[in-house]
Structure formats: C-alpha cells, structure tokens
Amino acid sequence: MMQELYLNPHQARRRQPTAYEDLLGDSIERAYAAGVHDLAGLVAHLNRTGPNCPAGGVWTEDSYRAEIARLAAEC
Amino acid sequence: MRTNANDPVDAVLAVGLKDLWYPMCPSSFVAERPVSLRRLGRKFVLWREASGVLHALEDHCPHRGAPLSLGIALGDRIACGYHGVQVRADGVVMSVPGSPGCKLEGAKATRSYHVREAAGAIFLYNSSVDITDPPPLNLPTELTDDVHSHFLCYTEWKGDYRYVLDNVMDPMHGTFLHKQSHSMAEGDSTAAFRVRETDTGFVFEKEGQRGVNFDWTEWADTGLHWMRLEIPYPKTGGPGGNFIIIGSYTPISENVSAVFHWRCRKVDGWQRDTWRFLYQNRLEARHWAVLEQDRAILEMMEPDANQREMLYQHDMGIVRLRRHLRNLAKAQLEAGAEKAA
Ligand code: FES
Numbered sequence: 540m541m542q543e544l545y546l547n548p549h550q551a552r553r554r555q556p557t558a559y560e561d562l563l564g565d566s567i568e569r570a571y572a573a574g575v576h577d578l579a580g581l582v583a584h585l586n587r588t589g590p591n592c593p594a595g596g597v598w599t600e601d602s603y604r605a606e607i608a609r610l611a612a613e614c
Numbered sequence: 615m616r617t618n619a620n621d622p623v624d625a626v627l628a629v630g631l632k633d634l635w636y637p638m639c640p641s642s643f644v645a646e647r648p649v650s651l652r653r654l655g656r657k658f659v660l661w662r663e664a665s666g667v668l669h670a671l672e673d674h675c676p677h678r679g680a681p682l683s684l685g686i687a688l689g690d691r692i693a694c695g696y697h698g699v700q701v702r703a704d705g706v707v708m709s710v711p712g713s714p715g716c717k718l719e720g721a722k723a724t725r726s727y728h729v730r731e732a733a734g735a736i737f738l739y740n741s742s743v744d745i746t747d748p749p750p751l752n753l754p755t756e757l758t759d760d761v762h763s764h765f766l767c768y769t770e771w772k773g774d775y776r777y778v779l780d781n782v783m784d785p786m787h788g789t790f791l792h793k794q795s796h797s798m799a800e801g802d803s804t805a806a807f808r809v810r811e812t813d814t815g816f817v818f819e820k821e822g823q824r825g826v827n828f829d830w831t832e833w834a835d836t837g838l839h840w841m842r843l844e845i846p847y848p849k850t851g852g853p854g855g856n857f858i859i860i861g862s863y864t865p866i867s868e869n870v871s872a873v874f875h876w877r878c879r880k881v882d883g884w885q886r887d888t889w890r891f892l893y894q895n896r897l898e899a900r901h902w903a904v905l906e907q908d909r910a911i912l913e914m915m916e917p918d919a920n921q922r923e924m925l926y927q928h929d930m931g932i933v934r935l936r937r938h939l940r941n942l943a944k945a946q947l948e949a950g951a952e953k954a955a
C-alpha cells in the first residue's frame with residue numbers, strides 16, 4: 540500500500556483570509572495592474588478605492604508599511 | 615524510468631547519485647518524535663533534540679532491523695522499540711539492555727548521515743560511506759542573500775524524479791501547457807534554443823527571447839543539484855521583477871518523487887511585505903494551479919515513455935542533462951569498482 544502523497548495547495552498562509560484581506564489584495568492588484576508601482580501612488584489608490592485602513596480610516600505611507608508588514612507576518 | 619532494466623548506470627540514477635546534498639522535506643516535518651522518510655533508495659529516521667539539533671540515521675536497527683523510527687528519541691540517541699537497543703546519532707550502539715556488555719555495545723553499527731537546515735527545508739548529505747565532515751551545503755544566492763524573499767512549495771508526485779528534471783529542462787512546455795496560466799500567455803510557440811556553459815553547469819535558453827515567458831532553465835551542481843528559471847510576472851504582480859523558481863528533486867521510491875520549488879522574488883521593504891501578503895492571500899493558489907498542470911501530465915506518463923521518444927531541437931536541454939547525469943553515474947560506478955579492486 541502506498542502512503543498518501545503530500546499535496547497541500549496552501550503551504551504559506553497560516554489561516555483563511557478575512558474579507559478585509561481579500562478586498563485589500565484586490566485593491567493592491569488593481570493598482571499594480573494600472574501601473575502604480577510606487578508607495579505614494581499605492582496609498583493614494585487605496586484611499587480612493589478602499590478598503591479603509593483599519594488603524595484610522597485613511598492610509599498613509601507609514602500606516603501602509605505597518606499594516607502590510609503585519610499582514611505579511613500574520614496571515 | 616529505466617532505459618534498460620539491467621543497466622547499472624540507470625540503477626545508480628534511480629536511487630539518486632551519491633555524495634551530494636539532497637532536500638529531504640520541509641523543516642516542519644521533523645520534531646522531537648522520530649520521523650521515517652523513504653528517500654534515495656533507503657529509509658532514514660530523522661529527529662530533533664529538544665534544543666532543535668537535527669539527526670539522521672538509516673531507519674534500520676542494527677539488532678534485527680526494526681525501524682528505529684518506531685522507537686523513542688532520547689536526545690542524541692534512539693532506543694529501538696523492539697528490544698530497547700540504543701543507537702546514537704553517529705551510529706554507535708550505546709546500550710543493549712537485554713544483554714549488557716555484549717559486543718554490539720560500542721560498535722558503529724548503523725549508517726549515519728549529516729543533515730542541515732536552510733531555506734525552510736532539511737537537506738541530507740547522501741554519502742556513499744560514513745564520513746566525519748560533509749562538504750558545505752551551497753545553495754543558490756536567491757535562497758541565502760538578503761535581497762530576495764522566498765517561499766518553499768513542497769509536493770510529492772507519482773513518477774520518477776528524472777521526469778521532473780526533464781520537465782524543468784523543457785522551457786517550451788510553458789508556452790503550451792501553461793498557456794492559460796496567469797503568467798505564461800506570452801511568447802512565440804516556436805523558438806531556437808542553445809546551450810550556454812556556466813561555472814556550475816549550463817543554461818538552456820531560447821535565442822532572442824528573454825523575459826517574455828519561460829525562456830530558459832539553468833542546471834547547476836554546487837554539491838547539490840538544483841535548477842533555476844525565471845518567469846515574468848504580469849503587471850498585477852507589482853514591483854520586484856521576474857518570479858524566480860529554484861527547483862531540486864529527490865527520489866522517494868521508483869515511482870514517487872519529492873519535488874521542491876522555492877518561489878523567489880527580489881523585493882525589499884514594503885514591496886517585500888506586499889509580495890508576501892499577496893502570495894499568501896492569492897498568488898500561491900495561482901502558482902499551485904500551474905504546478906498541477908505539470909503534475910497532471912507527468913503522473914500520467916508511462917514509466918517507459920522515455921523508451922519511445924522522437925526528440926527535436928527543443929529537447930536538446932533534456933538530452934544534455936541526461937547525458938551529464940549518466941556520465942556522473944558512470945564515474946560513481948567506476949570509483950566504486952576501483953575501491954573494491
Ligand atoms: S530490532 Fe531493534 S532492538 Fe531488536
């Protein structure tokens with residue numbers, strides 16, 4: 540009998556994403572797709588289209604840095 | 615994947631060349647409880663001391679051959695579950711409780727192996743004989759420098775590991791098999807290829823096309839056999855340039871392979887964190903879908919598919935790699951014959 544083979548499509552993430560994380564991912568990808576690859580532009584895009592920054596509504600470069608570092612480490 | 619059932623060169627390659635480092639499993643697979651891994655033509659037992667120090671022995675008790683992995687780890691040794699014989703990580707029997715003072719005590723009776731941890735994986739030096747000091751584990755720079763970030767994707771596929779090597783040494787399949795993927799819709803469906811030598815191996819690449827699709831594969835031998843390739847990300851992938859894949863493949867058994875892919879990107883600061891977030895949130899699933907396309911084909915290939923091939927110019931890299939590996943296997947056989955003489 541053969542042992543079951545290891546096939547796990549999710550080896551990087553630690554948990555299911557939340558709705559907010561999915562929205563943020565969508566929004567970042569849309570900004571990137573539009574050619575916005577700088578931090579100021581990305582922050583402006585998020586403030587225009589959402590989602591809001593959970594810390595205080597409005598995104599700043601600092602709050603984006605802090606939030607995305609948290610998400611990269613946590614999810 | 616035998617070209618000839620009685621070919622000793624193939625027999626060497628089937629279980630993996632000796633005196634090389636091989637990735638064995640993700641780091642997380644091994645804790646203090648002993649784990650048995652079938653790899654490279656034998657079974658290994660791996661375990662950790664409470665401090666995290668890793669050990670590996672052949673998973674075979676020197677008394678009567680019970681799997682040591684069914685025993686109990688006691689720091690740097692394992693007590694076999696069958697009759698309690700204690701074997702230390704260097705293969706020396708420390709105690710025979712059923713027959714104290716017997717000849718087995720103090721004997722180096724089990725094969726021991728050197729292991730290292732890096733880039734989220736456990737590597738083992740597949741030495742042909744027991745050695746005190748293994749050569750250094752030399753990983754490609756993407757897995758060791760600070761400018762790249764990476765994730766390991768580990769999978770186990772049915773099929774000989776040499777079919778996995780062939781698949782990676784075949785950039786042209788990207789244009790066809792992965793046409794519908796998120797990252798490989800571009801590029802000509804015909805191309806001329808050439809081989810370029812490097813210090814550690816060779817690059818098999820499309821002439822006049824780079825950074826468009828899956829355009830080249832590098833083969834390298836740094837004491838570990840690994841492959842490297844790059845795939846351009848779509849614009850949605852953001853800053854960081856091409857997506858880099860480092861691959862290394864280890865035979866589990868005749869028809870099962872341990873498949874290691876490190877997905878790498880040259881990113882720093884907020885770009886790094888954003889890539890890592892997107893990878894965890896969604897990119898990993900997309901990359902997984904691409905890898906599944908490869909698995910679907912490879913697992914359905916007959917083991918003897920390589921006996922009835924009609925290769926053409928795109929397959930030059932495969933021919934080159936197979937010849938290279940056969941030469942290494944021949945050299946290993948000859949070195950073994952010399953030692954025996
Ligand atoms: S087989 Fe291991 S102690 Fe007897």
Ligand SMILES: [Fe+2]
Nearest residue numbers: 787788792908
């Ligand atoms: Fe592929």
